[in-house]
Amino acid sequence: MGSETTPTRAAVRVEDLVKTYPSVRSKRGTPAAPAVRATDGICLRVHQGEIFGLLGPNGAGKSTLVRQLTGLLRPDAGEVEVLGHDLVRHPERAARLLAYLGQESTALDELTVGLAAETTARLRGMETAAARTARDEVLAELGLTPLAGRPLKKLSGGQRRLACVAAALVGDRPLLVLDEPTTGMDPHARRAVWAAVDRRRAERGVTVLLVTHNVIEAETVLDRVAVLDRGRVIACDTPGGLKAAVGDEVRLELVWRDRAPVEIPDVAALAAAAVVTGRRWTLRLPPEAAREAVTLVTTGEAFAALDDFRLATPSLEDVYVALGGRAVGADGVEGLVKA
Numbered sequence: 488m489g490s491e492t493t494p495t496r497a498a499v500r501v502e503d504l505v506k507t508y509p510s511v512r513s514k515r516g517t518p519a520a521p522a523v524r525a526t527d528g529i530c531l532r533v534h535q536g537e538i539f540g541l542l543g544p545n546g547a548g549k550s551t552l553v554r555q556l557t558g559l560l561r562p563d564a565g566e567v568e569v570l571g572h573d574l575v576r577h578p579e580r581a582a583r584l585l586a587y588l589g590q591e592s593t594a595l596d597e598l599t600v601g602l603a604a605e606t607t608a609r610l611r612g613m614e615t616a617a618a619r620t621a622r623d624e625v626l627a628e629l630g631l632t633p634l635a636g637r638p639l640k641k642l643s644g645g646q647r648r649l650a651c652v653a654a655a656l657v658g659d660r661p662l663l664v665l666d667e668p669t670t671g672m673d674p675h676a677r678r679a680v681w682a683a684v685d686r687r688r689a690e691r692g693v694t695v696l697l698v699t700h701n702v703i704e705a706e707t708v709l710d711r712v713a714v715l716d717r718g719r720v721i722a723c724d725t726p727g728g729l730k731a732a733v734g735d736e737v738r739l740e741l742v743w744r745d746r747a748p749v750e751i752p753d754v755a756a757l758a759a760a761a762v763v764t765g766r767r768w769t770l771r772l773p774p775e776a777a778r779e780a781v782t783l784v785t786t787g788e789a790f791a792a793l794d795d796f797r798l799a800t801p802s803l804e805d806v807y808v809a810l811g812g813r814a815v816g817a818d819g820v821e822g823l824v825k826a
């Protein structure tokens with residue numbers, strides 16, 4: 488008995504969640520907007536203490552899903568349970584269970600950074616003295632102490648976002664729902680955010696549900712990730728598991744100095760398999776074929792025309808492309824990949 492592992496408790500359980508935004512009738516000069524099924528039968532389990540990511544293209548339904556999870560948007564059908572509480576029947580319980588950082592948060596704009604954190608802590612039930620201690624701790628943790636007296640509306644985009652993260656972190660909620668929390672932040676601020684999140688997970692078993700477009704960040708912070716597309720979960724696994732699912736192909740990126748030497752027949756053959764973006768070619772090849780391609784482009788005439796090359800094992804971005812044909816840039820910019 489002692490050797491058996493106890494099943495991890497689900498912090499979040501979502502069952503067959505559906506939300507359709509109704510159609511909007513046409514008005515003079517504007518076309519009618521059809522109904523949109525933004526979440527289409529989503530089922531998810533997020534374990535306690537997990538950092539769980541939602542990844543997917545624009546309009547996939549991520550924000551709609553998290554707004555339903557946080558009790559802000561009533562689903563048409565389905566179940567949402569957070570730490571054993573039914574949030575479809577009792578959406579008012581969400582405030583006690585979770586902290587939600589939405590994509591656009593202007594509610595705190597008039598307050599100073601210090602007051603935003605302190606007021607949020609008070610609203611979450613802390614006494615004044617405890618709220619002030621929590622405020623000072625979180626501002627120090629995120630490097631915001633020098634900005635404590637500045638109103639949020641007078642900060643830069645990244646600083647304001649960091650102040651909103653500070654407000655989300657005070658008050659010790661067991662579930663943090665963060666919709667693109669690090670947008671606009673510099674690497675220093677991003678690291679401070681992830682260190683603060685990790686500390687709460689390690690010390691208090693906090694669960695984190697994170698919406699992100701940044702696949703590189705996702706690879707480094709997430710325990711598991713669900714990929715959403717058109718309101719459905721199309722894959723759910725660890726980043727490693729998802730990458731294994733795309734096979735053992737490696738990615739070869741070639742950047743040509745001026746133009747690719749396609750008059751060399753072997754280079755022309757590579758071109759046929761490449762995704763071409765200006766001077767950059769991206770190829771996905773079995774390891775042996777990738778080795779041959781590297782030999783080809785690093786010798787003779789082809790090498791003279793080559794500016795740079797990179798060989799990499801699959802990334803989450805490759806998983807994404809393999810799953811849906813869309814690419815997400817490390818900077819969060821999306822585009823359709825022409826196969």
Ligand SMILES: Nc1ncnc2c1ncn2[C@@H]1O[C@H](COP(=O)(O)OP(=O)(O)OP(=O)(O)O)[C@@H](O)[C@H]1O
Pocket residue numbers: 508509523524525543544545546547548549550551552
């Ligand atoms: N209030 C609304 N009324 C009508 N349609 C909406 C509304 N909000 C979102 N939608 C539509 O629902 C779909 C899902 O939108 P949602 O904002 O959930 O996507 P998302 O994955 O969060 O996208 P992004 O990555 O751009 O933030 C989209 O087609 C969107 O146009």
